[in-house]
Amino acid sequence: MRTGQLEMPKKKKSLAKKWRENLDLWFFVLPGMVITFIFSYVPLYGLQIAFRRFSAKKGIWGSPWVGLDHFVRYFEGPYFWSTLGNTFLLSLYSLIAGFPIPIILALMLNSFRHKRYRRLIQTVTYAPNFISTVVMAGMLLLFLSPSVGIVSELLGVFGIPSVNFMAEKSLWRHIYVWSGVWQNTGWNSVIFFAALAGVSPEFHEAAIVDGASKFQRILYIDLPTILPTATILLILNCGSILSVGFEKAFLLQNDLNLSVSEIISTYTYKVGLVQNDMSYSTAIGLFNSVINAVLLVIVNWTADKLSGTSLW
Numbered sequence: 001m002r003t004g005q006l007e008m009p010k011k012k013k014s015l016a017k018k019w020r021e022n023l024d025l026w027f028f029v030l031p032g033m034v035i036t037f038i039f040s041y042v043p044l045y046g047l048q049i050a051f052r053r054f055s056a057k058k059g060i061w062g063s064p065w066v067g068l069d070h071f072v073r074y075f076e077g078p079y080f081w082s083t084l085g086n087t088f089l090l091s092l093y094s095l096i097a098g099f100p101i102p103i104i105l106a107l108m109l110n111s112f113r114h115k116r117y118r119r120l121i122q123t124v125t126y127a128p129n130f131i132s133t134v135v136m137a138g139m140l141l142l143f144l145s146p147s148v149g150i151v152s153e154l155l156g157v158f159g160i161p162s163v164n165f166m167a168e169k170s171l172w173r174h175i176y177v178w179s180g181v182w183q184n185t186g187w188n189s190v191i192f193f194a195a196l197a198g199v200s201p202e203f204h205e206a207a208i209v210d211g212a213s214k215f216q217r218i219l220y221i222d223l224p225t226i227l228p229t230a231t232i233l234l235i236l237n238c239g240s241i242l243s244v245g246f247e248k249a250f251l252l253q254n255d256l257n258l259s260v261s262e263i264i265s266t267y268t269y270k271v272g273l274v275q276n277d278m279s280y281s282t283a284i285g286l287f288n289s290v291i292n293a294v295l296l297v298i299v300n301w302t303a304d305k306l307s308g309t310s311l312w
Contacts, residue, residue: 050283063279070283079267084242087263090173090249091241098181098188099237103230105185106192107218125186137251140179141166167256176252176261191233195226231309239296242288264288 019026045060050070052063074080105125112118131139143149144165152162165171199222207217246265253261264284272281296311304310 050286054279070280083264083267091244094177101185102189106189110196128183129187133247169260172257195229228309238299
């Protein structure tokens with residue numbers, strides 16, 4: 001272009017042209033979009049069951065409309081505050097206990113010099129994640145058995161009488177949470193290892209020249225690097241704070257600890273599938289999802305204001 005000649009503005013590409021240019025990418029994501037639509041959006045059609053007295057014989061559209069009766073029944077029922085409180089306490093306890101430990105593990109192993117031992121520690125901490133929930137619950141019930149459990153045997157060595165751990169309401173939440181921390185810490189630290197891999201070695205070399213200790217390098221280089229990742233994961237975890245896993249709670253549940261182990265998901269299973277009250281269980285599940293969505297928006301807005309990192 002000649003000097004002094006005005007540059008002509010570039011024409012914007014049409015949507016159809018952009019579509020044709022990225023056609024291979026659209027085909028690449030198409031299977032995921034189809035699966036997400038089928039399994040995440042199509043089932044939303046059935047949410048109207050929560051506002052009807054559903055009958056399998058009459059079908060969804062043939063079932064009579066009852067409005068908010070099922071929600072009022074749950075809110076005024078004897079299980080509302082107990083299931084909501086148990087779910088919130090268990091999930092909050094799991095978040096407080098389980099969220100920082102993978103970060104600490106990733107920071108410690110990232111600064112560990114011996115690569116062979118670091119790989120060994122990583123393998124050992126990853127392994128529990130591949131134990132299924134049913135097997136994990138069986139291990140807990142067996143190890144903590146008051147008659148044949150290894151914990152009771154160890155207590156007997158020191159002259160301490162055996163304890164029926166699964167019958168102690170004060171111990172049930174601790175067993176649930178810390179067994180989950182042991183099982184998931186190694187696997188949850190993987191994403192933080194990936195974030196730490198992006199730290200330039202030049203930052204650490206410059207800090208060493210300036211006389212920074214290992215703790216100072218972790219505090220001022222590594223930790224700020226993974227802070228955005230940790231913030232995003234914290235937002236996602238807070239957005240599912242009432243979605244405590246059903247399987248483990250149900251498998252560790254018995255009549256003696258029911259007052260602390262009955263959470264929304266287990267109660268929904270019992271009234272929906274055992275008692276065959278599909279409309280009532282759908283209403284409870286919808287209430288749970290709405291609360292999670294509200295919490296996600298609130299936590300995301302708070303994180304955006306405090307740190308500038310958010311989902312949207």
